[in-house]
Amino acid sequence: MxxxxxxxxxxxxxxxxxxxxxxxxxxxxxxxxxxxxxxxxxxxxxxxxxxxxxxxxxxxxxxxxxxxxxxxxxxxxxxxxxxxxxxxxxxxxxxxxxxxxxxxxxxxxxxxxxxxxxxxxxxxxxxxxxxxxxxxxxxxxxxxxxxxxxxxxxxxxxxxxxxxxxxxxxxxxxxxxxxxxxxxxxxxxxxxxxxxxxxxxxxxxxxxxxxxxxxxxxxxxxxxxxAHQEQLLLVNGTAEIGLRFDDGLPAEPGLLDNAVRTPRAETWTGVIVGRWESYEMLQLYLATVLPDFCIMAVDPDLDTGLVSPRHKGFAMAAVDKANFAYVTTRRTPDDKSAEFGVHAFGPDGPAFAETVADHVRAWDREQRGGPGPEISVYPAATPDDQLPELSIGRVINKVHCRVVLSWPTAAPAAEN
Known part of the structure; x- marks a missing residue:
């Protein structure tokens, strides 16, 4: 007892x-x-x-x-x-x-x-x-x-x-x-x-x-x-670096075959987040504004250091024709915060890195601290003219429905 x-x-x-x-x-x-x-x-x-x-x-x-x-x-x-x-x-x-x-x-x-x-x-x-x-x-x-x-x-x-x-x-x-x-x-x-x-x-x-x-x-x-399977794209011919796409591969995935043979372009955004601050809304924002958004993962057993995301199992990434880029962070000197940066590969890597970095800055300037997107779901047969007009947004087409992400256009007061 x-x-x-x-x-x-x-x-x-x-x-x-x-x-x-x-x-x-x-x-x-x-x-x-x-x-x-x-x-x-x-x-x-x-x-x-x-x-x-x-x-x-x-x-x-x-x-x-x-x-x-x-x-x-x-x-x-x-x-x-x-x-x-x-x-x-x-x-x-x-x-x-x-x-x-x-x-x-x-x-x-x-x-x-x-x-x-x-x-x-x-x-x-x-x-x-x-x-x-x-x-x-x-x-x-x-x-x-x-x-x-x-x-x-x-x-x-x-x-x-x-x-x-x-x-x-x-x-x-x-x-x-x-x-x-x-x-x-x-x-x-x-x-x-x-x-x-x-x-x-x-x-x-x-x-x-x-x-x-x-x-x-x-x-x-x-x-x-x-059930629905993501599609995996290996960008350097091995399983070291994989890009996972949820809604189909880019139109010409073969264009990325030589991307990793170009020098890595790096740019830093000036956007700072606290060490324990959540930035899940940035993830949704980049998934909205970047056409070929994807998730990058690095196989730790095959890692050569070619890419260096903060978290090897999950990094926000995107593709633009023969270029790909991913978002990473680096510690601030006081080790209390982190700064977002973008690394990119491909013939136009430096320009693509700046494009992605500009989207990070836009989120910081216009959406950070705000309510996030409204997410609405319509039947798959809904025509475009019956969907809401989008200033900042995206329509994600699925088998049974159309998911609409719509971000507010008014800039909230940022909470840095």
Whole structure:
């Protein structure tokens, strides 16, 4: 009995530490979500993990891998779960659909929707749904409906839904999700746009979806009909330097074959960010204004130092015909901040480096500290003249929808 009491005390202590950390990270914002986090026994949904890992605020825990070790299913970090629950604004009595099962998040949804609400969770993997059903039953949440299906078609039998939460990385938004969302309902989705994933909260308005905010996140990718693979371009004939494109390769990728044989051009922007300052809006801005935006990664086992991004696994990059460039940073002399710079290769490398640097400066001057873009989603058949006029923006065409990023034209007061 003493061991049981000690374990219970330890769980209570870790739960309180988690709640405190989530407040510190500004992931918890309302009493309703805090009550849900406190109520659900998080460790019982992660029986393979230690209680310390189960209550870690920023650690995602993989629950299934394929034969190559690639994660197929995971329990998201508590921070991501908390802010997505906050984005959803679930109230008692609502009908909620979760795409991507695991059990834990569905339990949080059940707490928020209450006894008068309905929660349905759907997944394509029978191992995942079996696990979710078992864990939900064991922890007193058997009222959650677990469905085995490809979520591309939603779950029409239990629609409409007041809230739909997607907990897998999503490249597209299929029509069923919009059609099964009630008027004024909310869709929270980790949407991949030009290689960048953001948890976007959308409100349904007159046949379209309009964003009400977004947060940086990461998820295992969608399986089934909604799966979408990035395309990889190797710029020097080996796997050392790879450029990942989300919406198709450049028109003439072969033009880059000799780019790395040219001298590396370097320019520095004068744009300074604090050491712990987030600049995810710069990522979205460059993805909007640079036509062939991509993500550069360097294989650490093959790295010759030809390129030197600050983070070898992820660097904002772009291509312009026979030139490519990437954004990097360098520490300021006091080591308290960093300055953005651009490195470029190709016959017009110096000019392309300046072009990208000018976009970084424009973000700093006109968008930094502002609200970021409005993200709206229209059916794929929507003609151009029915989309909003864009001063600073981009239309991203997908299979089922057209995603529109529109940035404000008025310059906010910069927060440097």
């Amino acid at each position: 003493a061991d049981v009491a000690t374990e219970s005390d330890r769980v209570d202590e870790l739960r309180e530490q988690l709640v405190d950390k989530l407040h510190e990270l500004e992931a918890l914002r309302t009493e309703a979500v805090e009550r849900a986090i406190r109520a659900v026994p998080r460790h019982l949904f992660l029986p393979e993990e230690s209680v310390e890992d189960a209550y870690a605020a920023q650690r995602a825990l993989v629950t299934k891998r394929d034969e190559h070790g690639i994660a197929l299913s995971s329990v998201s970090a508590a921070r991501i779960q908390a802010f997505m629950l906050e984005q959803a604004e679930i109230r008692p009595g609502m009908r909620v659909l979760e795409v991507g099962s695991g059990g834990l998040n569905a339990a949080y949804l059940a707490e928020l929707a209450g006894e008068s609400g309905e929660v349905t969770t759907v997944d394509i993997d029978p191992d995942v749904t079996a696990r979710a059903e078992r864990l939900l039953g064991d922890t007193g949440y058997s009222r959650v409906r677990v469905v085995l299906a490809d979520a591309e078609e939603g779950v029409a039998a239990h629609a409409p839904f007041d809230r739909i939460l997607i907990t897998v990385g999503t490249w597209d938004i299929p029509p069923a999700w919009v059609e099964q969302l009630s008027d004024g309902g909310r869709l929270v989705v980790p949407l991949r746009m030009r290689g960048l994933t953001r948890s976007v909260v959308f409100q349904r308005e007159e046949g379209r979806l309009v964003s009400r905010g977004c947060e940086v996140c990461g998820f295992v990718p969608m399986q089934g009909a909604g």
